[in-house]
Amino acid sequence: MALVALVVIALAALVPTVNSYVAQRQQLSELQTQVGNQEKDVETLREQVARWEDPAYVATRARERLLFAMPGETQYRLTDTSGHDVPQTEAEQAAEQAQEGEWFSTLWKSVEGSSRLTPEDIPDETGSTDDDVSDEDPADDSTDQDADQ
Template sequence: MTRRTLALVALLVIALAALVPTVNTYVAQRQKLSELQSQVSQQEQQVESLREQVARWDDPTYVAARARERLLFAMPGETQYRLTDTSGSDVPLTEAEQAAEAAKEGEWFSVLWESVEGSSRLTPEDIPDETGSTDDDVSEQNPADDTTDQDTDQ
């Protein structure tokens, strides 16, 4: 290798060492900028949907419909009926509410597994001794202390 080639290679290495972090920073900032722009557009859409909801509440018929649905209000002269099943509990108003209740209960194996996990969290204090009493049933007083009470009575 000649001195020229060696100097050119050294100059190229120095230039790359100076440019790589700068280019890396530029690319990272561009990615962050695109993420922030997408976040801003999503938030603008949310603001627009919230403005639409606010505009709906300015309509008296919409307010009346929501009051009838949520608060069970009735117009003058109307009679409301509330259906119950044979157990006496309220019947869900919609299929969506029924699906939500079923999802809340969970699958049978999920309930079973939660029961197994719960039983594994027992501590020795939770388990009664052979006589069937727990630490809560036994008094904290030492039996030897009872003799001192008898001595003071005499």
């Protein structure tokens, strides 16, 4: 009977220790995975920075994104009847459609963006900024009028 009691006490003492050890090992494994992912992200960002140091790459991106042209070049842009640019390839068309997304996701992004506005972001009715408005309260003018009478 004493031996059974001793085994029960030993198990009661060891189970929490083993549980915390297993939990810490899982947490360590998750953190190592997270560090590995972040190292991959850092390497990808370093590769992008290295690409942007190449003048030819910068010129190519400026042509694509900002529609820049070298002196003496003439650019032609294709547009459809609505005035939107026409993608050149099927891959560009697929990327454009994926970027547009569904109407409800665009609506939800708009709602989320508007919820992050602060009172300073919203102009008053006249369209003036805080610099144009005096610090005095217009309600204080009534006390000055009462004093004049």
